[in-house]
Every structure is written in structure tokens, then in C-alpha cells.
Amino acid sequence: MPAPIRLRELIRTIRTARTQAEEREMIQKECAAIRSSFREEDNTYRCRNVAKLLYMHMLGYPAHFGQLECLKLIASQKFTDKRIGYLGAMLLLDERQDVHLLMTNCIKNDLNHSTQYVQGLALCTLGCMGSSEMCRDLAGEVEKLLKTSNSYLRKKAALCAVHVIRKVPELMEMFLPATKNLLSEKNHGVLHTSVVLLTEMCERSPDMLSHFRKLVPQLVRILKNLIMSGYSPEHDVSGISDPFLQVRILRLLRILGRSDDDSSEAMNDILAQVATNTETSKNVGNAILYETVLTIMDIKSESGLRVLAINILGRFLLNNDKNIRYVALTSLLKTVQTDHNAVQRHRSTIVDCLKDLDVSIKRRAMELSFALVNGNNIRGMMKELLYFLDSCDPEFKADCASGVFLAAEKYAPSKRWHIDTIMRVLTTAGSYVRDDSVPNLIQLITNSVEMHAYTVQRLYKALLDDISQQPLVQVASWCIGEYGDLLVSGQCEEEEPIQVTEDEVLDVLEGLLVSNLSTPVTRGYSLTAIMKLSTRFSSVNRIKKVVSIYGSSIDVELQQRAVEYNALFKKYDHMRPALLERMPIMEKTASNGPTEIVQTNGETEPSMGESKHPPPIGQPANQANDLLDLLGGNDVPVIQTTMPTKTASSGGELLDLLGDLSLSGGPAPAPAPSVPTSQPTFLLDGISSQPLFNDIAAAGIPPMTAYNKNGLKIDFTFERANPNPNIAVITIHASNSTEADMTDFVFQAAVPKTFQLQLLSPSSNVVPALNQGTVTQVIRVLNPQKQQLRMRVKLTYTHKGSAFQDLSEVNNFPPQSWQ
Amino acid sequence: MRFMLLFSRQGKLRLQKWYTATAERDKKKMVRDLMQIVLARKPKMCSFLEWRDLKIVYKRYASLYFCCAVEEQDNELITLEVIHRFVELLDKYFGSVCELDIIFNFEKAYFILDEFLMGGEIQDTSKKSVLKAIEQSDLLRIYFNKADA
Numbered sequence: 008m009p010a011p012i013r014l015r016e017l018i019r020t021i022r023t024a025r026t027q028a029e030e031r032e033m034i035q036k037e038c039a040a041i042r043s044s045f046r047e048e049d050n051t052y053r054c055r056n057v058a059k060l061l062y063m064h065m066l067g068y069p070a071h072f073g074q075l076e077c078l079k080l081i082a083s084q085k086f087t088d089k090r091i092g093y094l095g096a097m098l099l100l101d102e103r104q105d106v107h108l109l110m111t112n113c114i115k116n117d118l119n120h121s122t123q124y125v126q127g128l129a130l131c132t133l134g135c136m137g138s139s140e141m142c143r144d145l146a147g148e149v150e151k152l153l154k155t156s157n158s159y160l161r162k163k164a165a166l167c168a169v170h171v172i173r174k175v176p177e178l179m180e181m182f183l184p185a186t187k188n189l190l191s192e193k194n195h196g197v198l199h200t201s202v203v204l205l206t207e208m209c210e211r212s213p214d215m216l217s218h219f220r221k222l223v224p225q226l227v228r229i230l231k232n233l234i235m236s237g238y239s240p241e242h243d244v245s246g247i248s249d250p251f252l253q254v255r256i257l258r259l260l261r262i263l264g265r266s267d268d269d270s271s272e273a274m275n276d277i278l279a280q281v282a283t284n285t286e287t288s289k290n291v292g293n294a295i296l297y298e299t300v301l302t303i304m305d306i307k308s309e310s311g312l313r314v315l316a317i318n319i320l321g322r323f324l325l326n327n328d329k330n331i332r333y334v335a336l337t338s339l340l341k342t343v344q345t346d347h348n349a350v351q352r353h354r355s356t357i358v359d360c361l362k363d364l365d366v367s368i369k370r371r372a373m374e375l376s377f378a379l380v381n382g383n384n385i386r387g388m389m390k391e392l393l394y395f396l397d398s399c400d401p402e403f404k405a406d407c408a409s410g411v412f413l414a415a416e417k418y419a420p421s422k423r424w425h426i427d428t429i430m431r432v433l434t435t436a437g438s439y440v441r442d443d444s445v446p447n448l449i450q451l452i453t454n455s456v457e458m459h460a461y462t463v464q465r466l467y468k469a470l471l472d473d474i475s476q477q478p479l480v481q482v483a484s485w486c487i488g489e490y491g492d493l494l495v496s497g498q499c500e501e502e503e504p505i506q507v508t509e510d511e512v513l514d515v516l517e518g519l520l521v522s523n524l525s526t527p528v529t530r531g532y533s534l535t536a537i538m539k540l541s542t543r544f545s546s547v548n549r550i551k552k553v554v555s556i557y558g559s560s561i562d563v564e565l566q567q568r569a570v571e572y573n574a575l576f577k578k579y580d581h582m583r584p585a586l587l588e589r590m591p592i593m594e595k596t597a598s599n600g601p602t603e604i605v606q607t608n609g610e611t612e613p614s615m616g617e618s619k620h621p622p623p624i625g626q627p628a629n630q631a632n633d634l635l636d637l638l639g640g641n642d643v644p645v646i647q648t649t650m651p652t653k654t655a656s657s658g659g660e661l662l663d664l665l666g667d668l669s670l671s672g673g674p675a676p677a678p679a680p681s682v683p684t685s686q687p688t689f690l691l692d693g694i695s696s697q698p699l700f701n702d703i704a705a706a707g708i709p710p711m712t713a714y715n716k717n718g719l720k721i722d723f724t725f726e727r728a729n730p731n732p733n734i735a736v737i738t739i740h741a742s743n744s745t746e747a748d749m750t751d752f753v754f755q756a757a758v759p760k761t762f763q764l765q766l767l768s769p770s771s772n773v774v775p776a777l778n779q780g781t782v783t784q785v786i787r788v789l790n791p792q793k794q795q796l797r798m799r800v801k802l803t804y805t806h807k808g809s810a811f812q813d814l815s816e817v818n819n820f821p822p823q824s825w826q
Numbered sequence: 827m828r829f830m831l832l833f834s835r836q837g838k839l840r841l842q843k844w845y846t847a848t849a850e851r852d853k854k855k856m857v858r859d860l861m862q863i864v865l866a867r868k869p870k871m872c873s874f875l876e877w878r879d880l881k882i883v884y885k886r887y888a889s890l891y892f893c894c895a896v897e898e899q900d901n902e903l904i905t906l907e908v909i910h911r912f913v914e915l916l917d918k919y920f921g922s923v924c925e926l927d928i929i930f931n932f933e934k935a936y937f938i939l940d941e942f943l944m945g946g947e948i949q950d951t952s953k954k955s956v957l958k959a960i961e962q963s964d965l966l967r968i969y970f971n972k973a974d975a
Contacts, residue, residue, distance in 0.1 A: 014933075015930055018929065018930055019930075022929075058933055061932075061933065062932065065839055065840075065841075065842070065932065066839075067839075067854070086963075086966050090933075090937065090963070091933065094933060094936055094937070094940075097940075101847050101848070101849075102847050103847070103849065122966065124959070124962065124963045124966055127941075127959070130944075131940050131944055134944045134945045135845060135940075135944060135945055136847065138847070159959065162949050162950060163944060163949060166944040166945050166947055166949060167944070167945075169945055169947065170944075170945045173945075195950070195951045195952055196949060196950035196951065196952065196955060199948055199949075199950070199951050200947065200948075200949060203947050241952045241953070241954050241955070242951055242952055244907065244911075249951050250904065250907060251904065251907070251908070251948055251951045252951055254901055254904045258901075290903055290906055290907065291907055293903055294901060294903035294904040294906070294907060295904075297901060297903050298901050298904070301901075329870075329871070329872040330872045330873050330874060330902070330903065330906070331903070332872070333872045333874055334874075334902060334903060364868075364870055364871070365870070365871045365872050366871070366875075367871075367872060367874060367875055367876065368872060
């Protein structure tokens, strides 16, 4: 068989291939030849063949059949064989293959070889790809070599030890004695690798760390020598003596000085020296300065030194070299929390970096800018950041938008500015805004009461321009739904009010419904907004039509809403105004958390939220732990309900009412009237007296009359609400047998301490005369201790022009209602 | 350092050194990904980028890209110097090194790299020392066997 072709020749041949297919053909042919050569156990050419195989492997072709051959080469006596064999092992083998373990013995022998270059090969291979088993077996040999006087081997052994420790941390102890004199070496190679070894040990073990702290003076000395010594050609890089070693020592000093005052003090001087004396004209010098800055910031350095460090970073920011600028921004980002003021001084430079061409620099600058925003610089910074938002790449927009919102929320100088800023973000980067921003924004807008007209006008105008950005559209439709009346009546004070008719507004909203650009969520928003306008606009018929059309929409969500709204028009029209009234001010608990429902016991207009809205309303699904307790963990969105009481003093009256009955442990004011409740799935469910669903089982508890005086009769009917049998659902039915209506009717109730009570909204506050209708209201009572239910009720109403008020106790509850 | 790659502007791999155990398939994917990202960078951009949980430091010398992946706590600027030192070593060894030298003598490039770095760390900061060791090894090779590879 002819001698296999030489490596160079093969490379040359393969490179002449003009197509991928041609190359593949050549490779396959050669592989076949190599395979048969391997089969023949040809010692002479094995080395050549494996080398060729390695080349083909680099091109991307499989070479696993050469793995064993590498082992054979390693075992050979020829240096060339060993060299290629070890290279092959490092390239083709890894700890996933069991084959690699076969190397262990060879490596062991080679570690004790008479020729240092062979030992070197073994150390290198072990140190690059040794598995934990191999490391365990051979750690002893490495440790031996760590103590040798041969610096060539010592340096390699040190790095090999690093690898061993990484793979098998328990073996770290073993190398401790050998580290004793490592730093007294003159040889830079040994010094460097020793410092790496010490660093590895200190990072992994706090014991080692405290043990090696005593080396700080020695390290400082070595560093000093490096800086002060004259020109040393062997280690010189652009006029700096052994920058690699300097950087490594600085890093070790960082770890040693980190939480230790004494060590930090010991290195103070040298750090200052390095920081001031290092040449900054070339990258090398800056690399050392960079490491110095990192060390200064991390140890317990004195403030003067820290300011020096930040100033270095500031200078870096002005450097022409973008790498240096990048590194400076990264470091400043790390220090901005701790040294905020010092970093603020460089704010304008940082903001300039927003305009840099490099993506990484821009990102860093953006993050840093947000970190530097405060009450003083908010206006200026926001201008820059909004400009950046306009012009930056899409990958930044979401983060930038979120950052702007956060900053605006924290430091907005005025509500108008805040709203303007939000508008700007929504219109320029509206589609990149995060989903959770929408509810936050809505809440913000709701709470800026005096800006409602201005906001809705601006949002409306924005909608006219562009309906493609969903978050913008959602916020806008919600606002129009809420404040459409302000829009149409032209009440805006902040800017020139626009003339807009109801029909135009409805056109826009309907346009959203049909547009292909709108997502299902957006459509939900617009439908609900249209519905809300039925109480604010006069063109109710048009709205009715729209709503009834969507009652047969394919989209289940839209269909459900439309059907419910239809029902509102038809059967529950008397409830419509109450249901669709303005939202109250919402209080925020946390910036991302659910909002808290404010007890608006008479302070604001009574209102009802809509249960079908997704979280945007800000109604928390999990507000008030007692809610969940009460309703057995019902996690349906909560509706805020209040007693339709007009008097602000009702709180006081209640306390009187509950004078001798203890409060049921709810939050002040008295829990009875206005406690948020969890609303069952359907909008109308808890309000109507007829159970619409079977899951509210009428448990056959007989109804009772709770009160009957002066023509006012109040009956209680009972249900048990699944899933929690401790809850009794009582529906009161108030009827009026006199010839005059009872208006401003308010029903209040209090229960003993062991109970908890929730009152939902009444159907109306007018009890029509002559039993023409009833006012119904739902009470939920939690009775975990199954005590006898007692209740004190207070009734107020206006009848024939005079106000009536009555207190009464209800004790005749049927036993089934509380057992 | 986790790994070092050398590749041409056409996306041909010339050298790969991995300092952590990685599956073959993952290596291929990472190489492909990184090559794409680095080759797409414009000349004015900085030499550093973030990729996965690593920092990538790369520099172009003539037609070859030298690309290193370092960890979060590593100093990128000094890594640039490490790359430069390696190029200097190659240059001294081959005498005005060019891509072809590395293509045709890839095994030697590996030998030099393995004499300079181990486990991702520098073994010797002296250029002279590293070159001497290579020289001696080469001599050893000649002395030991007559049949050449």
C-alpha cells in the first residue's frame, strides 16, 4: 500500500475543491484510506493520519474513529507522536466519552517523564480537558510537580492545579503546602500562574481567603517593583512592565481586600500609585487602570481613592477608543448605586454616549442614564431619553419605554408633564410598550382628575393619527369610554379644545372594532368603551345597535361582553347608570402590584367597576386577604362596591350602630357597608335576587321577614354559596306598601364579632310605592364558628319629604342559615 | 477564558480551543452563532459584545478574526492584549504570519497556543520564554525521529 499522503498535500488538495460536494468527496476518500491504514495498525504513519484527521475535523467532518488512535499515539515513545496524540485527545476527546479515561495511565507516566517537554504536554492536556476522575487520580503527581524547582514545569503545574481544583474542589487542601513559597519566585511565568492559583483558591474557600490575607504585603511589594523597575525587555509591553502580571495581582488584591479593612488599607498606597502613574496612551495602560478601578471600587477604600477611580472612569468616557468607553460605562453602572454623586458629575458625557453608533455602548449609556435620573435633572434627562427612544433600534424600545415610565412616575414635576411624557412614549414607541404598562397608565390617568379632559383630548387626537400601536389604542379607548363626555363638551383647559361630535367619537371606536390592526384585547376595550358612552352620550340607539351586532361575534370574549351589555340594555336598564359610572381614584400599593380599593364610604360618587375588564382597571384579584378567606379563595376579579350613601358621616353613624355589637374585625371604618367583594363570574350574578347559576344552590332555607314597620317590609332569602359552606348569602327584598315612594333608601347591617359581613350594592335606592317593586341587596355572611346569626340593621330613607331612620335587631334567623 | 476561535472573513474556522467540556453538537452551534454575530459587526463598533452569559472579545488581524469568550469578572481590555500577544508569537514563529501559515500549519498554531495558554490562563508572560520552549520542542521532534509526519 502506498504511503498515505502528507498533511500539507491533503490540505492543498482539499483547498482546490471548487464545490462543497467536491470537497466532501475528497474527504470521504481520504477518510477511507485513513481508516484502512488504522486497521492495519501502521505505527509509522499513524501520526500523519491523525493529523490529517484533525484537519478534516476542523472543517466539520466526523472524526470519532480516530479517538483510539490518539491514545495509541500518546502511548508511543516518539515525541512527534505524543505531540499529535495529545493534540488529538484535546480536540476529539472529552469527558463524555469513556475512552478518555484510558489516557490516565499514559498521562501519569508522562508526568514523570525524563524530558520536561513531555511532562509539559501531559500537564497541558490534563489542565485543559482532564475529567474529575482523571484529576482525582493524578492530583498527587501535579502537586509533586508544583514543588519542583524547574520553573517551566512549576508554572504549568500551577495552572494544572487550578483546573484540578475547578473540577474537584475538595482537593484544594492538598495544594496548600505547595503554595508556601510560590510568590518568592523570580520567574514571571511562575509568579503569574501562582497568582492565578491563589486567586482560584481564595475565590472558592473563605478559609483559604483568610489564610492568604497575610500575602498582601508581599503582593504589594511585587507590584511596586513592577512599576518602579526599569525597562525589562522580556516582559515589556509598550513601555509597561508585565501588564498581565500587574492585572492579575490587582485582581487578587481585590479579592483579598474585599471585606477586610486592614488589607484594604495596606493596599491603598499602591493602588493610588498605579492609578496615577500608569501610562494611558495605549490599551495596555488602560487595561491596568481598569483593573485598578475595579479593585478600588470593590475593597474598603477611602473616599479620596474612590473619587480618583470614578474620575478615571470619567476620563475613559472621553477617550476616542470605543472599547475604553464601553468599559467605562459598564463600570460606572456597577458603581452608580454606591457612589451616586460622583457619577452624576459625568452625567452629560454619559448622555452623549446615547448617540454613539455602537449598540453595546448605547445600551450601557441608556441603563446608566436611567440610574442617574433624579428629581433635579428629570426634565433635561427625559428630553434626551425621549429623543433616544425616537431614534433607537427596536431592541431598545421596550426597555427604554419602561424606564421612562418608571422615571416619570418617580420624579414627574407636574401631572401635565407626566401625561405629556406618557403620550410621547405611547405615540413614538407605542407598540413596544410592555403589557403591564397599560393598567399602570390607566390608573395614573384616573388619578389625575384635573387632567382628564386634556388627556382624553390628546389621546383622541393620537387615535385619529394612528391606530396600529395597541397599548396606545387600549389606553385611548379606555379613556374615551370614561371621559367621552368631557371630550364632546370641549372642556379642555390646558389646550385649545377640539370640536368633536358624539358620532365622530363612536366612529373612531367602531373603527377600532373592525380594524385588522386591532388585537382581540383591544377590541374588548373598544366595545366596553362604547358601552360606557351609553350613559355619557345621548346617541344610545346607535350604541345599542353596535352592542347587539357583536352579540353574534365569532370572538367569544367579544360575544360574551356584547351579550351582557345587551342584557343590561334590556333587563337591567335601571342599573346601567350605576354600573357604568366613573371610576374612583385608585390607590396604589406597589408599582407592579395590584391596586388597593379605597373605601369611598360616601366621599366620592358611588360607582361600580366592571368585572369583565381584564386587570387594566386595576382592580386586584387578590385584594384584602379576608376576601379570599371569606369566599374560599375565589380569585375572580374584584369589584368595588359601596353603599349608595351620600352622607360622609355615615362612618360615624355606623360606629354608633355597632355600639354594643362588636365590629366583625374588619378594617375601620366599619366593615359592614363598603367592603370590596369578590364578584362571581357573571356581572349581574351577585346583584340579582334570582340565582342565575346552579352553583349557587338554594339550600331550601325558608325565607324570613326581618323588618316590617311603617309600610316598609324587608324579607331575607337565603342561599349557600358554593364552594364555602360557611358563607350564607342573604338577599334582602325591601318593599313599600305605602302610597309614596321611599327614596334615598339605605340599608346597613352589623354582625357580632365572630362573623364577617359583606354588603353588595343594592339594586336601587328607591323603594317604589304600593309594592310595585322591590329593592334587592345581597349580603354575604361568613360564619366560620357556626354561631347563631344575629344582625342589627339600620334603615334610612326619605318618605313624603321627611327623613326616616330606624334601628332594629334581627334575631329570627332560621337555624339552617347559620348551621 | 472559556474558548478561543479563529476564523476567516468567509466564515471558515481555522482554530478552535475549548477550555470547558462541551458537547460536540453544542460547540458547532456556538461556533456558528458567534461567527454570524461577529462577522456582522461593522468596523467602527467596539470589540466587545455580550453573548449569552459571556463576554466576547474579538479582534481582526488581516483576514482572520480572533475571538475569545471570557467570563463576567474577566478584564476585556487585557484579553485584547492576550490576543495580541498570541498574534505576536505566531508572527515571530512563522515570520510575518498570514492566514495561509495558520491553515497549512494548524497543528503548530495549536502547539504555540498550548505553550502560551493553559486552561484559559497565561502560562508565561515572557514572549521569549514561550518561543524558546516551542523551539526546543521542535528540535526534540527532529532529534527523536527520522520518519517525519
